[in-house]
Amino acid sequence: MPVIPKLKPCNDDRWKTAWKPMTFGEALDSWAERAPEKECLVDGASRISYREMRERVHRLAAYLLSIGIRKGDAVLYRMGNTENFIYGFLGLVQIGACPIMLRPGNRAEEARELAEQTSPTLLVTMDRHLGEDAEGFIRHVQDTCPTVRHILRESEIEVICQDRSLKLEDHEHEPPGVDDRSHFLLSGGTTGTPKIVAVQPTVLLYAAACYADRGSNTPDDRCLVVIPASHNFTMCVDIFATFVSGGTVVMCNEASPVEILRLVGEEKITHLTPVPALARLCIEFRREYDGDDISHLRYISEGGAEVTADLVRDGREVLGCQTMNCYGMTEGFYGSTYLDDDDEMICQGLNQGVMPGYVLRVVDTDGNEVPIGELGEFQFKGAIRFPEYHDNPEATAEALTEDGFYRTGDLGFITEDGYVAVRGRVKDQINRGGESVMPEAVESDMRKHPLVTDCVALGAPDETLGQRIVAFVIPSSDALDRLQLLGDLRNMNISEHHIPDDVVFVNAFPQTPSQKIDRKALLSSFQERQ
Numbered sequence: 001m002p003v004i005p006k007l008k009p010c011n012d013d014r015w016k017t018a019w020k021p022m023t024f025g026e027a028l029d030s031w032a033e034r035a036p037e038k039e040c041l042v043d044g045a046s047r048i049s050y051r052e053m054r055e056r057v058h059r060l061a062a063y064l065l066s067i068g069i070r071k072g073d074a075v076l077y078r079m080g081n082t083e084n085f086i087y088g089f090l091g092l093v094q095i096g097a098c099p100i101m102l103r104p105g106n107r108a109e110e111a112r113e114l115a116e117q118t119s120p121t122l123l124v125t126m127d128r129h130l131g132e133d134a135e136g137f138i139r140h141v142q143d144t145c146p147t148v149r150h151i152l153r154e155s156e157i158e159v160i161c162q163d164r165s166l167k168l169e170d171h172e173h174e175p176p177g178v179d180d181r182s183h184f185l186l187s188g189g190t191t192g193t194p195k196i197v198a199v200q201p202t203v204l205l206y207a208a209a210c211y212a213d214r215g216s217n218t219p220d221d222r223c224l225v226v227i228p229a230s231h232n233f234t235m236c237v238d239i240f241a242t243f244v245s246g247g248t249v250v251m252c253n254e255a256s257p258v259e260i261l262r263l264v265g266e267e268k269i270t271h272l273t274p275v276p277a278l279a280r281l282c283i284e285f286r287r288e289y290d291g292d293d294i295s296h297l298r299y300i301s302e303g304g305a306e307v308t309a310d311l312v313r314d315g316r317e318v319l320g321c322q323t324m325n326c327y328g329m330t331e332g333f334y335g336s337t338y339l340d341d342d343d344e345m346i347c348q349g350l351n352q353g354v355m356p357g358y359v360l361r362v363v364d365t366d367g368n369e370v371p372i373g374e375l376g377e378f379q380f381k382g383a384i385r386f387p388e389y390h391d392n393p394e395a396t397a398e399a400l401t402e403d404g405f406y407r408t409g410d411l412g413f414i415t416e417d418g419y420v421a422v423r424g425r426v427k428d429q430i431n432r433g434g435e436s437v438m439p440e441a442v443e444s445d446m447r448k449h450p451l452v453t454d455c456v457a458l459g460a461p462d463e464t465l466g467q468r469i470v471a472f473v474i475p476s477s478d479a480l481d482r483l484q485l486l487g488d489l490r491n492m493n494i495s496e497h498h499i500p501d502d503v504v505f506v507n508a509f510p511q512t513p514s515q516k517i518d519r520k521a522l523l524s525s526f527q528e529r530q
């Protein structure tokens, strides 16, 4: 029998009402009717109420219909963290057009690859990204994606949203249903080639309601969006968890610690969701400069990668807030710690809270369930059905077991009390001379060295050992050298198995388009040097 983790009672019934499937259009109506004049969206000087947000979304939807965009059309959607991201997304899903959620960092060639699989009719794009205008990107899409008939730039969205002559009721259209796919997510995993996940609105709105419940969010909450808005994690935990609770979303265009902490202070932010690497930078910055009043910050949600013990403690001590460790994936599984869980438990990476309705089990390499406490691969089944890989029945079938569980590829265990501990990826496990070593264990031991800011460990092929451990290290001082580091580690009373065979100093880790550390790229760079 699959293990069903015990659940703490939920804070309120929001997640239950979210079982009632809704389209985004219906959700938007309900939010606007609930508190029309409540501030819902802030972007620089722009402050928008729920009523105004619905009006802008409807104007954009009317415009999209007027240029012939229809229910079922796929749309390449490449937008940054601005209010227009929200109008564009909601405008498209309002009429049943289906945005493909590109990240600003996706290259034009990736857009072409995605277009080949989805035949989009429209490209929606920001005007600039990192100082570069979008014209090169647009030209590449025009030259290589014959189905794309229209281009909509962000600057045009701004104008359209203000145009009061555009009325949704003037345009007949068939509204989308709750079972229609609403948008396409890109599944990053830990490799560079995304799979396209087709999802229904309920998948996102349900997860958002669960996270709102976990965070005890209220209309007084103000959430700062710091990682790319198009990421599933951001949409669930930040944007829609805030809208579901009637709070305010504040957009942060520049994910630098200076700007983040400035906005946290000025906008009285109560919650934000950095990935662990960004949280670490914010903590380091705050240690140097504590001029912003960040006393409203209640919690930060972190996920997408291991949330280490030092991050949880520093979050408490340096930022003065609780950390919610969120474990989930684009394919639809969600869990997180509770805000009243004790630090010690969160520090051990124990997530109690699998969201209601999900069943999680741990299996060995033969697919047999392992006893409580033993390490194996996590597999889950959701009350909300597993979304499918678009037009790729083989990949969908491969991802699922015969009895319908999704193979996460993540390693971990479940405790007697139903706590869930993530311990890395099945594929990333290093086998050094027959000894299984988790990269995460090497990394957290390496970070104990006072001159190591961050570390990524992986297994490189080795003729004698099968694999040897290579540690890529971001040092906090140029004075640190390889021999000194290895010597120090040996004197630091850490497991011998966690001392790397090779150390490579780097300034930063390469990232996949979904902002995961690109381990493949690190390994190739190491192999090229050999």
Ligand code: AMP
Pocket: 187, 188, 189, 233, 302, 303, 304, 305, 306, 307, 325, 326, 327, 328, 329, 330, 331, 408, 410, 422, 424, 425, 514
């Ligand atoms: P994505 O689908 O891009 O969001 O990536 C999901 C993957 O990120 C999961 O399968 C895990 O490997 C990893 N992940 C997500 N949350 C956590 C977490 N809290 N701790 C450790 N790994 C995580």
